[in-house]
Amino acid sequence: MGVTNTRVLWGVGTARTVRVHWALAELGLQYRTVPTQARTPAMQEEAFQRVSPQGKIPVLEDGALVLSESPAIVTYLAERYSSADNRLIPESVLDRARYFEWLSFISMELDATSIYVLRRHVGLPQIYGDAPNASAVARDYFARMIGSAVTRLSKEGPYLLGQQFSGVDILMTSCLDIAERYDLTVPEPFKHYRERVAQRPAYAAAIAANKPQ
Numbered sequence: 001m002g003v004t005n006t007r008v009l010w011g012v013g014t015a016r017t018v019r020v021h022w023a024l025a026e027l028g029l030q031y032r033t034v035p036t037q038a039r040t041p042a043m044q045e046e047a048f049q050r051v052s053p054q055g056k057i058p059v060l061e062d063g064a065l066v067l068s069e070s071p072a073i074v075t076y077l078a079e080r081y082s083s084a085d086n087r088l089i090p091e092s093v094l095d096r097a098r099y100f101e102w103l104s105f106i107s108m109e110l111d112a113t114s115i116y117v118l119r120r121h122v123g124l125p126q127i128y129g130d131a132p133n134a135s136a137v138a139r140d141y142f143a144r145m146i147g148s149a150v151t152r153l154s155k156e157g158p159y160l161l162g163q164q165f166s167g168v169d170i171l172m173t174s175c176l177d178i179a180e181r182y183d184l185t186v187p188e189p190f191k192h193y194r195e196r197v198a199q200r201p202a203y204a205a206a207i208a209a210n211k212p213q
């Protein structure tokens, strides 16, 4: 991946930063990485706090734009830089409605309600405290939500929006990657889906770009 000074991605080393590296790689965009990692002294530096008052990675600078929240960044890149033969978000309003439905489902029902809970209380109990009941409920909830999406995937696949790979596949696959780490229940169709999507060259490029140096 080439280097540019006007497009800068802050953040490496997490499943949420990999999403942005992946979208940039899919779109063939040049960028520079600032390898800030979560919960390190680099987050206290003035330069980082200027782009991230909330103290979170990833953050994308693209010209004058400073953008946080990985689903928003992936969707921004898709909207701004998709081309006729390489689209990460559909053009038609109806197909975009499905894109945003998946975006909301993944961000809220899988990521916020299940994965974040486990990240905090199983992955980082020294910061957020141990909460076995909340963690057990999060596991059940993830299983129920991903289970509810199987019919749609099987009917519409191979990707979430059918034939077209898009930004929501990036977000879903990163959630499935985390799900494996926490040993969450993932139905077979989503296991096969993840294996399929993970074969994309841009996924491998993103994993490499996301590695802390």
Ligand SMILES: N[C@@H](CCC(=O)N[C@@H](CS)C(=O)NCC(=O)O)C(=O)O
Pocket (backbone or CB within 6 Å): 014, 015, 016, 017, 038, 039, 055, 056, 057, 058, 068, 069, 070, 071
């Ligand atoms: N909703 C945000 C979450 C960002 C986030 O929580 N990032 C974590 C790393 S995955 C972080 O920067 N944590 C640092 C901290 O909480 O101190 C997104 O999807 O981008």
